[in-house]
Amino acid sequence: MGRACREPRIHSETKVELSMSMTTARQKLSLSEKVATGYSRYFPDSLIFALVLTVIAMILALIYTDSGVGEVMDAWFVGIPMLFTFAFQLAFTYAAALVLVDTPRIQQLIRRLAQLVRTPQAAYIYTGIFGALTSFVGWYIGPVVTAIFARAVAKELKGVDYRLISAIAYSSFVISLTGISGTIPLFVASEGPLTQTLGGLIGLQDTTFSVMNLASAAMIVLATTVTFYFIARNKKHVVSFADLAVGAADERTDRVDDEESTDLADGDSFASRVNRSRLPILIIGLLGLGYLVFYFVQNGLSGLDLNTVAFIALVMGLLVQRNAVTYSASFARNLVSTGSIMLQFPIYGGIASIFAVTGLAGVLTEGLVSISNEYTYLTITFLITGVLNLFVPSAGSQFVATAPFFIPAGESFGIDNTLTVMAITYGDIWTNLIQPFWALLYFPILAAGTRLRVRDFLGYCLPILAVVGIIWIIALNFIPLHL
Numbered sequence: 293m294g295r296a297c298r299e300p301r302i303h304s305e306t307k308v309e310l311s312m313s314m315t316t317a318r319q320k321l322s323l324s325e326k327v328a329t330g331y332s333r334y335f336p337d338s339l340i341f342a343l344v345l346t347v348i349a350m351i352l353a354l355i356y357t358d359s360g361v362g363e364v365m366d367a368w369f370v371g372i373p374m375l376f377t378f379a380f381q382l383a384f385t386y387a388a389a390l391v392l393v394d395t396p397r398i399q400q401l402i403r404r405l406a407q408l409v410r411t412p413q414a415a416y417i418y419t420g421i422f423g424a425l426t427s428f429v430g431w432y433i434g435p436v437v438t439a440i441f442a443r444a445v446a447k448e449l450k451g452v453d454y455r456l457i458s459a460i461a462y463s464s465f466v467i468s469l470t471g472i473s474g475t476i477p478l479f480v481a482s483e484g485p486l487t488q489t490l491g492g493l494i495g496l497q498d499t500t501f502s503v504m505n506l507a508s509a510a511m512i513v514l515a516t517t518v519t520f521y522f523i524a525r526n527k528k529h530v531v532s533f534a535d536l537a538v539g540a541a542d543e544r545t546d547r548v549d550d551e552e553s554t555d556l557a558d559g560d561s562f563a564s565r566v567n568r569s570r571l572p573i574l575i576i577g578l579l580g581l582g583y584l585v586f587y588f589v590q591n592g593l594s595g596l597d598l599n600t601v602a603f604i605a606l607v608m609g610l611l612v613q614r615n616a617v618t619y620s621a622s623f624a625r626n627l628v629s630t631g632s633i634m635l636q637f638p639i640y641g642g643i644a645s646i647f648a649v650t651g652l653a654g655v656l657t658e659g660l661v662s663i664s665n666e667y668t669y670l671t672i673t674f675l676i677t678g679v680l681n682l683f684v685p686s687a688g689s690q691f692v693a694t695a696p697f698f699i700p701a702g703e704s705f706g707i708d709n710t711l712t713v714m715a716i717t718y719g720d721i722w723t724n725l726i727q728p729f730w731a732l733l734y735f736p737i738l739a740a741g742t743r744l745r746v747r748d749f750l751g752y753c754l755p756i757l758a759v760v761g762i763i764w765i766i767a768l769n770f771i772p773l774h775l
Contacts, residue, residue, distance in 0.1 A: 475691075489695065711768065
């Protein structure tokens with residue numbers, strides 16, 4: 293019986309892979325598809341990428357700093373736990389968000405919303421704009437809601453390429469850290485260790501809500517929408533959600549029912565009745581909802597952060613799930629999807645620590661800035677930060693490590709510190725388009741129940757990397773901060 297159940301799925305997977313290989317062999321792919329296919333073929337798994345970057349960081353630290361092998365290893369060791377808390381926050385949030393989706397009522401609601409989208413082109417456009425708006429409001433909000441939306445649309449609408457819509461969802465994240473929740477703008481707007489270096493606080497009105505930032509964000513949304521429109525229009529081979537789905541992808545609700553019937557098969561005992569009762573999770577959920585209302589009345593949107601989003605996901609899941617047993621089973625099952633976050637984030641913490649503790653970030657930054665002048669400084673700062681972001685994808689860590697070198701250099705050229713801050717901010721976000729670290733924010737939801745891999749959609753972001761880079765370089769050099 294078990295073998296019979298597995299055979300159709302294996303046959304389906306083989307059929308899709310053979311189809312994709314034959315299509316590639318016939319060379320009927322568009323240019324963007326060839327680029328994405330090449331990226332998927334030659335770019336290693338995201339874990340391998342992180343491990344390779346670790347080795348490169350160690351070698352660079354040994355070559356360009358005075359640190360010995362022991363000191364480099366100490367820095368790596370100290371950095372591994374740096375992102376433990378962040379990794380757990382994200383894993384919990386995504387598992388809780390998936391629990392919310394993992395109910396017939398919510399699935400039906402999402403399906404109805406997705407059915408409002410009539411064509412694949414509309415799906416791509418709506419996903420990009422929706423993702424950009426939500427990410428600009430909160431980098432911790434955009435990935436959850438955009439991934440859910442993209443997944444739902446791709447499941448319901450025929451003709452949607454799941455790899456492409458996943459790339460569009462992820463690309464929409466590129467303006468996130470220039471938005472209301474941007475790490476660096478919030479950092480320089482608050483009293484901290486670099487306030488004196490910056491010459492005082494720099495308010496959000498000069499960074500997030502500056503004319504330069506808002507104009508460049510609008511241009512990016514427009515340009516990426518147009519770019520993806522032409523990529524989609526020229527696609528020759530569509531890989532749908534159904535093509536990538538594994539056998540269990542559409543049986544989530546059935547599994548919940550089976551698990552509940554198994555877990556609650558204790559007859560009519562007191563424990564069984566309590567387990568079946570919705571009352572315990574409903575009471576806690578209503579208490580949480582009441583507190584959220586009070587919290588936002590007191591704090592407004594300024595109280596919205598990653599911890600708040602995690603709490604919202606928990607509370608909403610408690611309100612819609614059938615009982616505590618189904619909630620627990622769903623959470624445990626969906627937690628598996630967050631494994632990449634739990635494993636890889638600490639590895640990047642180790643890389644960031646090597647750059648910061650050994651002084652490698654400062655050495656590289658200082659050396660490259662020394663070759664710039666007042667005309668090239670902002671562009672070089674942007675490019676340097678983009679390269680460093682591949683190794684240190686944490687905006688806060690990178691800013692603390694490099695700002696003490698960038699800010700004085702900019703001042704020596706007569707450049708406003710705010711422009712230097714924005715050059716660092718843009719560079720830090722820019723190469724996220726080819727750095728799989730932040731793609732892991734979308735991956736648990738997009739990949740659940742499918743064979744989708746990060747490298748399957750990241751290749752479609754390469755044209756966007758060029759477009760966004762050009763826009764930000766133009767903005768830094770030619771668009772004023774204020775009219």
